[in-house]
Amino acid sequence: MTSHAEWTAKAQAEIDNKTKPVGSLGRLEQWSVRLMALQQTVKPIINNGHVLLFAADHGIADDGVSQFPKVVTREMLRNLSSGGAAINAICNANALKLSVIDVGVDTDETFTGIHAAKDIAPHGTNSSLRGPAMTDAQLDTALSAGIEYANIAIDSGAQAIAIGELGIGNTAVAAILLAAVSGKSAAQVTGKGTGVEGERYDHKVEVVEQVLGKHKDVIKSREWREMFKCLGGLEIAAMAGAAVAVARSPKKPALLVDGFISMAAFLFAIHLFPAEKELLGHCAFLSHASAESGTRIAITEIEKALGVSEGGMTPMLDIGFRLGEGTGAALVFPILKAAAHIASDMNTFAGAGVSGSN
Numbered sequence: 001m002t003s004h005a006e007w008t009a010k011a012q013a014e015i016d017n018k019t020k021p022v023g024s025l026g027r028l029e030q031w032s033v034r035l036m037a038l039q040q041t042v043k044p045i046i047n048n049g050h051v052l053l054f055a056a057d058h059g060i061a062d063d064g065v066s067q068f069p070k071v072v073t074r075e076m077l078r079n080l081s082s083g084g085a086a087i088n089a090i091c092n093a094n095a096l097k098l099s100v101i102d103v104g105v106d107t108d109e110t111f112t113g114i115h116a117a118k119d120i121a122p123h124g125t126n127s128s129l130r131g132p133a134m135t136d137a138q139l140d141t142a143l144s145a146g147i148e149y150a151n152i153a154i155d156s157g158a159q160a161i162a163i164g165e166l167g168i169g170n171t172a173v174a175a176i177l178l179a180a181v182s183g184k185s186a187a188q189v190t191g192k193g194t195g196v197e198g199e200r201y202d203h204k205v206e207v208v209e210q211v212l213g214k215h216k217d218v219i220k221s222r223e224w225r226e227m228f229k230c231l232g233g234l235e236i237a238a239m240a241g242a243a244v245a246v247a248r249s250p251k252k253p254a255l256l257v258d259g260f261i262s263m264a265a266f267l268f269a270i271h272l273f274p275a276e277k278e279l280l281g282h283c284a285f286l287s288h289a290s291a292e293s294g295t296r297i298a299i300t301e302i303e304k305a306l307g308v309s310e311g312g313m314t315p316m317l318d319i320g321f322r323l324g325e326g327t328g329a330a331l332v333f334p335i336l337k338a339a340a341h342i343a344s345d346m347n348t349f350a351g352a353g354v355s356g357s358n
């Protein structure tokens with residue numbers, strides 16, 4: 001069997017032979033090479049994409065870390081249900097399937113078309129300021145929900161799975177997770193999320209710092225499961241589960257990682273599932289660099305955890321997105337599709353009778 005490294009070399013040679021100056025399609029070429037190596041074919045296929053949007057509430061949202069109240073998570077579920085959210089629009093534009101999965105939103109309401117895994121944690125997580133955010137059972141069930149919904153999407157024919165999220169307060173949670181992994185300070189990883197400014201931003205940094213202090217022993221232990229249980233979120237766990245299901249799939253789907261929170265989930269997936277580290281690295285495509293200020297650190301940590309060189313996981317776009325919901329991943333889907341077509345449709349210099357470089 002040809003190894004992934006051999007496939008990468010073969011794919012690079014294929015791309016370099018096509019009718020264009022070497023490297024002239026920039027990062028699109030990188031993705032094209034990566035798709036060939038992932039699917040182990042010179043004609044990779046990306047036709048169907050599916051966005052998995054996991055939603056959950058966070059105890060820490062009541063500690064003043066967001067510009068918006070916690071109730072917005074459930075109000076946005078209703079909006080998603082009626083098709084009025086940003087992700088609905090981008091999925092419509094790019095012919096993507098969308099599954100919204102409630103893995104712990106604090107509501108009794110049921111919404112048409114929204115999957116509800118309500119048995120996990122009906123009110124969301126506890127605040128990590130006061131104790132562990134989750135129980136072991138909650139962490140396991142949220143991871144399993146992610147795995148389950150990713151497998152359903154893959155079985156129904158998706159060659160690309162995007163992971164997105166909704167959960168007021170979750171930029172603070174992602175910042176906490178990133179600080180725990182990287183050892184960076186609260187100020188370095190904490191961004192403005194939905195738009196906290198001035199004293200509210202300072203307060204958010206302080207909360208992140210306090211949580212890191214409260215859980216310093218478990219952070220020091222590098223026991224990844226315990227760390228995630230104490231600091232994490234249900235929708236972030238579900239995204240990590242979905243990522244590992246994509247990585248494990250023999251159908252070799254691509255994983256489109258969204259913004260800051262989605263990146264934190266992917267980073268934790270690498271640490272939670274070390275046996276799948278290589279597969280996670282092969283399948284993952286970072287869609288965009290969110291404007292959230294910890295993003296660069298997140299990308300560096302992902303590259304470090306995967307053991308790839310600096311720049312090996314450069315996101316495709318950097319266009320000021322800072323929304324989440326899977327919007328960046330959904331937006332970039334046609335680019336991933338084009339990367340597959342570059343590989344399968346373009347002619348070689350010899351095949352087209354075009355002169356090569358001098």
Ligand SMILES: Cc1cc2ncn([C@H]3O[C@H](COP(=O)(O)O)[C@@H](O)[C@H]3O)c2cc1C
Pocket residue numbers: 065066067068072076165166167168169170171172192193194195323324325
């Ligand atoms: C109306 C609205 C729609 C959203 N869709 C995604 N988010 C994003 O913002 C939240 C994270 O930011 P923070 O940590 O500052 O609360 C998450 O729900 C995330 O998905 C939204 C936020 C709002 C307000």
Ligand SMILES: O=C(O)c1cccnc1
Pocket residue numbers: 171192193194258259260261262290291292321322323324325
């Ligand atoms: O980077 C993200 O995905 C993001 C940033 C701010 C708020 N919600 C999501």
